[in-house]
Amino acid sequence: MIPFNKPYLHGRELVYIAQAVASGKISGDGSFTKKCHDFFEKRYGFAKALMTTSCTDALEMSALLLDIKEGDEVIVPAFTFVSSANAFVLRGAKLVFADSEKYNPNIDVEKLAALITARTRAIVVVHYAGVACDMDPILQLAQQHGIAVIEDAAQAIDSFYKGRPLGSLGEMGAFSFHETKNVIAGEGGLLTINNSSYSARAEIIREKGTNRSSFFRGEVDKYGWVDVGSSFLPSDIVSAYLYAQLENIDTIQSRRKEIWHRYNSHLANELPKYGISLPVIPEFATNNAHMFYIVCRDLEQRTKLIAGLKEKKIHAVFHYLSLHHSPYFLDKHDGRPLPNSDRFADCLLRLPLYYELTNEQCDQVCDAIVQNLAGQ
């Protein structure tokens, strides 16, 4: 059986967890959480990095920090995970779904301007598969209209746009360390803040609306309830696991890229014969090898391919169903067709990709795909 994903230990995860336990402090903001914050701030230059319990929580924090209210509009791609949208719905926002580009699932920049109204407060961009959206025109448009850009960088660790780290470009960014991502902690996330005016309030919102963080730094002599908030900080056990992975991020990334390129070189000549396209990485973007996907000709071809691979004990999976067609949103959508989003929902297929996938397994997947297509 070749699973779609497999969580893994790189080496020192359990050692660091044992250290956290031995230190006598495993609640939030312990020594490993601080190490993670330092790592992210130093390596990627985020003004502030705050570990959260998930990317979903980081997105919810961003909506709280922007003071999103009932009646505000937020533009979100339809082809994304529910959390990119839910975080804003929880604050009462009206969602305006955007279509994907034709050539990749990222938000279509050219159609964005037409979605902006006087009520638009934020644009959520999702760097799908860790490949950057075209940020310069998006940021320019947002600036013209006084709108915040939030980066859902859940899949985008260690990836760049014109040399600038993803998660550092919008007002805020949200990363995930869910077991399906490149570096993992089981469940875990990170909020990055690039506009320092949000930093102090972010600490408060993350600590149940209290100024506990300032108290621990000795900046105030009592701590109390000063704002709204929730419990968004992870246990130090989560950070201990993550830190062991971060220390090895270069090894992890280079192995994932090897697998990605192995898929690409095996499939690039074969698949176009069957009307299937391979990922397109624009010149302004890097490839962090979060995902290797192919885009089938149609739903029928994809369904047969998934079934054929399953027979060979290979688990390949489709991805998002467009959110504007979801049971929750169906009757709230304004009716605009979003054809590219629908096409990726019907035709995109993700192949197994994880740190411990071997070259032989990768080749096995490629052979099984080509055989299945030849026989369809």
Ligand SMILES: *Cc1c(COP(=O)(O)O)cnc(C)c1O
């Ligand atoms: C994984 C993912 C999330 C959610 O991350 P969690 O850490 O599980 O909350 C959000 N958005 C996108 C695009 C994702 O891929």
